[in-house]
Amino acid sequence: MKEALVVKEALVAAPVDAAEMPSVRVQRQTTSGMIAMLIGVGVLITIVSMPWWASQGLIRSVVxxxxxIAVAQMWNLLAGYAGLVSVGQQAFVGVAAYMMFVLAQLLGINPFAAVLLCLIAPVVLAIPTYGLLHRLDGPYFAIGTWVIAEVMRLATSVFTYVNAGAGMSLRVMTSYSADERAIGVSLLTALMLLVTFGGSYLLLRSRYGLALTAIRDNPVAAASQGVNVGRLRFLIWIGAAAGTGLAGAIYFMAQLRITPPSAYDPNWANISIFIVMVGGLGSLEGVLIGALIYFFADRWFGEYGATYLVVLGLLTLFMALFARGGVWGLICRLVDAPWFPTRRTLMEDRR
Structure with missing residues (x-):
């Protein structure tokens, strides 16, 4: 909305003769964006090639x-653009991962194909839950998402078909060699980044991205300009559920074991909130920065237990109060070089 108003004001600021009006064009890509895109392609190629040069431990860490990154970006779409603050995204992580285990271990479907088929489960769960939650607002919506996640955890814990609270092991993976497992997981991981992160980038550059930006700035004003706020929020909720479920299925495929406490762990929501708030709410770059900060902080300081978690919580609170743009917002104050540009800038055409 703000970008549209700036362009409109620039065009109507002062009446000029049509012959004197300079030719203009809309610039959407930047040099920094093209460099970031090349780096992103290189990262995807590196992930796909890991089975031929990386150790099993490194592959698991990268996955x-x-x-x-995928789960945090899905939460970023919800909270940073659609205005839907969820603390129960672990519901979609768990239901997709358990569905993948059921399809592969109990029904005999190829486990790599099961990762894609299991996305039906989070989508099916997301549709009725949104019908229940969409009338709630603010903290009530957030609490409602947490309640649904807890209901799913309790239901899974007593469901004997999936071995109840004892959990399941993905023994079917033993029929594949270590190299085959590594190749499959690496390909799925690259696909996950393309769908969740790359798909978010394409979405934000589309006309739906403009609508989402308008909703983020002021949903009432967006609705007054013809944006169907309710429908767009519903579609983002469904898409975020599928993306979160895909990440959960791949994560637990790499782990080879699942239990209700791990599948529906509230830390999935906590990690997403930390990554987005510290990195930068409403920005793709912030998700990458926040994910790297959390990942290395967890590796280096996770042994300190409760003290480490308190520090992460205080850091999130500090960012929310004093640096709402996160680390990426602080970087943008120093240099205007977006990695994933979504803005439309009106430039004079000198050709």
Whole structure:
């Protein structure tokens, strides 16, 4: 909305003769954006090639980091653009991961294909839950998402078909060699980043991205300009559920074991909130920065237990109070070089 108003004001600020009006064009890409795109392609190629040069431990660490990025970006779409603050995204992580285990271990479907088929589960869960939650607002919506996640955890804990609280092991993976497992997981991880992160970038550059930006700035004003706020929020909720479920399925495929406490762990929501708030709410760049900060902080300081978690919480609170743009917002104050430009800038055409 703000960008549209700036362009409109620039065009009507002062009446000029049509012959004297300079030719203009809309610039959407930047040099920094093209460099970031090349780096992104290189990262995807590196992930795909990991089975031929990386150790199993490194592959598992990279998969974990990518899952954090995917889940956090889905939460970023919800809270940073659609205005839907959820603290129960672990519901979609758990239901997708358990569905993948059921399809692969109990029904005999190829586990790599099961990762894609299991996305039906979070979508099916998301549709009725949004019908229940969409009338709630603010903290009530957030609490409602947490309640749904807890209901799913309790239901899974007593469901004997999935071995109840004892959990399941993905023993079917033993029929594949270590190299085959590494290749499959690496390909799925690259696909996950393309769908969740790359898809978010394309979405934000589209006309729906303009609508989401308008909703983020002022949903009432967006609705008055013809944006169907309710429908767009519903579609983002469904898409975020599928993206979060995809990350959960890949994560637990790499772990080879699942239990209700781990699948529906509230830390999934906590990690997402930390990554987005520290990195920068409403920005793709912030998700990457926040994910890297969390990943390395967890590796280096996770052994300190409760003290480490308190520090993470205080850091999140500090960012929310004094640096709402996160680390990326602070960087933008120093240099205007977006990695994933979504703005439309009116430039004079000198050709």
């Amino acid at each position: 974990e980091l990518c899952c954090y």
